[in-house]
Amino acid sequence: xxxxxxxxxxxxxxxxxxxxxxxxxxxxxxxxxxxxxxxxxxxxxxxxxxxxxxxxxxxxxxxxxxxxxxxxxxxxxxxxxxxxxxxxxxxxxxxxxxxxxxxx
Amino acid sequence: xxxxxxxxxxxxxxxxxxxxxxxxxxxxxxxxxxxxxxxxxxxxxxxxxxxxxxxxxxxxxxxxxxxxxxxxxxxxxxxxxxxxxxxxxxxxxxxxxxxxxxxxxxxxxxxxxxxxxxxxxxxxxxxxxxxxxxxxxxxxxxxxxxxxxxxxxxxxxxxxxxxxxxxxxxxxxxxxxxxxxxxxxxxxxxxxxxxxxxxxxxxxxxxxxxxxxxxxxxxxxxxxxxxxxxxxxxxxxxxxxxxxxxxxxxxxxxxxxxxxxxxxxxxxxxxxxxxxxxxxxxxxxxxxx
Numbered sequence: 340x341x342x343x344x345x346x347x348x349x350x351x352x353x354x355x356x357x358x359x360x361x362x363x364x365x366x367x368x369x370x371x372x373x374x375x376x377x378x379x380x381x382x383x384x385x386x387x388x389x390x391x392x393x394x395x396x397x398x399x400x401x402x403x404x405x406x407x408x409x410x411x412x413x414x415x416x417x418x419x420x421x422x423x424x425x426x427x428x429x430x431x432x433x434x435x436x437x438x439x440x441x442x443x
Numbered sequence: 444x445x446x447x448x449x450x451x452x453x454x455x456x457x458x459x460x461x462x463x464x465x466x467x468x469x470x471x472x473x474x475x476x477x478x479x480x481x482x483x484x485x486x487x488x489x490x491x492x493x494x495x496x497x498x499x500x501x502x503x504x505x506x507x508x509x510x511x512x513x514x515x516x517x518x519x520x521x522x523x524x525x526x527x528x529x530x531x532x533x534x535x536x537x538x539x540x541x542x543x544x545x546x547x548x549x550x551x552x553x554x555x556x557x558x559x560x561x562x563x564x565x566x567x568x569x570x571x572x573x574x575x576x577x578x579x580x581x582x583x584x585x586x587x588x589x590x591x592x593x594x595x596x597x598x599x600x601x602x603x604x605x606x607x608x609x610x611x612x613x614x615x616x617x618x619x620x621x622x623x624x625x626x627x628x629x630x631x632x633x634x635x636x637x638x639x640x641x642x643x644x645x646x647x648x649x650x651x652x653x654x655x656x657x658x659x660x661x662x663x664x665x666x667x668x669x670x671x672x673x674x675x676x677x678x679x680x681x682x683x684x685x686x687x688x689x690x691x692x693x694x695x696x697x698x699x700x701x702x703x704x705x706x707x708x709x710x711x712x713x714x715x716x717x718x719x720x721x722x723x724x725x726x727x728x729x730x731x732x
Contacts, residue, residue, distance in 0.1 A: 365474045384483035385492060387470060391463075392496040392580075411473045412466065 349389050350398075351427030352379075354420050357399060361415035363406075364390060390414055398423050446486065447472055453490035458651040459497070467493065491654040495581040498653040502587040505648040506573035508641045509594035513566035513601045516634040520559065523608060523630055527623055548614040555607030557714055562600035564718070565726060569593035571665040572727070583657030589727030591649045596726060598638050598645060605634040662728040676729040680719040684712035 356362065356370040367390065368383050393399045398420035404413045416424070447468055454464045474481055483489065572590055576582050608631040612624040619627070662676040670679070688708035695704010723729045 363473065364470045365477045368474075382484040383474070383481050384471070384489045387467065388489070388492040388496045391467075391493065392500065395497065395500050409473055409476060410469060412470050 348427075348431070349381075349386075350393060351424065351431065353386065353389055353393060354398060354416060354424040354427065357414050358416045358421060358424055361413050363404075363411040363413050365411075367414065393420065446475070446483070450486040450489060453486040454493065457490040457494040457654065459490065459493055460647065460651065463493075463497070494651060495653045495655055498584075498587055498648070498651045499580065499582045501644070501648040501651055502582060502590040502653070503573045503577065505594045505641070505645040506569040506590045508644055509597050510566045510570040510573075512634075512637045512641045513562055513597050515637055516601050516605050517563065519630040519634050520604060520608065523623070523627060526626070527619065545614055551607060551610050551614070555604055555611070556711075558600040558607075559604040560711075560714070561718060561722070562597050562604055565593045565600065565722075566597035568662070568665060568726065568728070569597055575665060575667075581653055581655050583655050583659060584653050585657060585659035586727075587648065587652045589659050591645060591652075593726050594641075594645045595649070596722070598641060602635050602638045605631045605638070659727050659730070661730045676723065677719075680716060680723070680728075684715045687715055688712040 352371060353367060356367055356374065359370075362370060364387055368381070368386050371379050371381065371386070390399065390401075394401055394414065396419075398417055399414045400417050401412050401414045403410050405411075450471060451464065451468055454467060459467070471483065474483065569590055572586065572593065576586060608627040609624075612619045612627040616624070662679055663670055663674060666679070674682075688705070688711070691708030691711060692701065692705045695701045695707070698704065719728060
């Protein structure tokens with residue numbers, strides 16, 4: 340799947356993977372790849388601006404942690420983020436069912 | 444030059460503040476440590492994305508925060524004038540006729556009356572533009588510039604207005620009375636502190652702006668929902684000036700002084716048009732075309 344096709348869905352995808360466990364940036368990208376079976380061909384760097392914006396919008400929170408001597412920023416979802424994730428899932432269901440009805 | 448050096452340079456060029464920049468670099472360094480061959484993307488493109496995402500949010504935040512601070516100051520100002528009018532017979536236009544005042548009183552009060560209106564208009568327009576763009580993930584750089592200007596002008600004029608309150612108390616020491624004077628200093632101090640507390644956000648939004656290109660719309664787009672079609676910004680200003688003249692003339696009639704009302708209405712209406720001519724383009728009320 341091309342990056343262009345992911346526009347508008349990246350926030351929901353990030354919130355979804357972070358809703359399961361707190362993750363640092365690299366792990367978020369790895370989780371996106373793993374859960375899509377490697378089909379999400381996302382330029383890896385583009386996830387970071389989205390992570391910062393989601394945090395600024397109060398949907399994620401983050402804190403420094405230290406792993407093997409290196410500091411890394413770990414993100415976790417907030418209540419507002421969970422609410423947005425629910426809305427994002429609902430929008431996707433409506434969108435996909437509409438497109439499915441037309442294409443089928 | 445390493446990838447991280449190039450990214451740091453691009454982030455600096457894009458106006459990303461130092462603390463945020465260090466955090467981004469630490470995250471990318473961690474990523475590259477995990478996967479040295481990672482395809483993170485061109486540094487310039489990443490810096491642009493950070494500027495777009497963070498600059499958009501900052502521009503909207505500065506507009507909303509400026510309006511909130513101005514609203515607080517406005518409530519304080521109105522309350523003080525209502526209290527003055529009710530308790531002491533002090534009014535913005537009339538008091539100078541009843542008592543002897545220093546020579547600087549009239550210019551100061553005229554300036555206060557003028558900047559108060561500019562603050563109200565700039566703050567309200569900042570709110571309207573930010574509200575109109577509230578759902579956009581990334582706004583155009585031109586819109587961010589307009590939001591920052593409206594917020595800055597609103598805050599500056601708001602602070603000047605509130606600083607005028609103690610000046611009025613000093614001009615009318617006997618009419619204002621001790622309680623009003625103390626309250627004027629206190630309300631002005633609190634309002635100026637609140638307005639000043641928003642200034643860093645506005646300054647930050649002036650430094651960190653989205654990189655996206657695009658034209659900024661004019662006043663008619665901000666007021667779109669309430670305006671008849673085909674109304675141009677200049678016609679809006681003329682209509683507003685005419686409404687000001689009419690309302691103030693009517694006030695004069697009600698107060699049994701129609702000539703005074705008409706004179707004040709004409710003065711305020713002319714000030715409105717002058718403000719539109721001088722600040723119209725700067726505040727994004729009209730476009731270059």
